[in-house]
Amino acid sequence: MDTPPEDLAALVKHIKETYDVSDSEIARRIDVHVSTVNKWVNHKRAGGRGPHPDKLRRLAEAFPKFTVEQVFAAAGRKVPGPLGPDAETRLLALFAELTSEQQETFEIQMRAVAEHNHQS
Incomplete structure (x- = not known):
């Protein structure tokens, strides 16, 4: 095709x-x-x-x-990038170093970007 x-x-x-x-x-x-x-x-x-x-x-x-x-x-969607185990571990380690408020802010931002990808 x-x-x-x-x-x-x-x-x-x-x-x-x-x-x-x-x-x-x-x-x-x-x-x-x-x-x-x-x-x-x-x-x-x-x-x-x-x-x-x-x-x-x-x-x-x-x-x-x-x-x-x-x-x-x-499906009208963008292909999500790959997230291997090493990348996931690095990202979680960085996320764990943030304050609770910073973690909440980043989570809100990530949800907004993911939602945008679902709709565009």
Whole structure:
């Protein structure tokens, strides 16, 4: 697939056609309820949060003819950067050195940025 579908519903349709699978089979392969896949198929994006990044990654892993970038783009989401164990350890160590007030401020900022990524 050269260009990503316009939205997640179109991507799921392409997955179903390319892999000859049903909504139920997609749900089984990515370990979600079939109603989740049905929601993706029938829901036209209207500023909501959209699918969780883990579900989108699992979709790309289960159907590798569609890249992570294509799946996230179809969902209207930016691909989150990788966070390996070393990076997580370093970030948590830095976070632990902050005051309670600073930690709360950074948490608010991170939630705002993550929410922006869910909507843009």
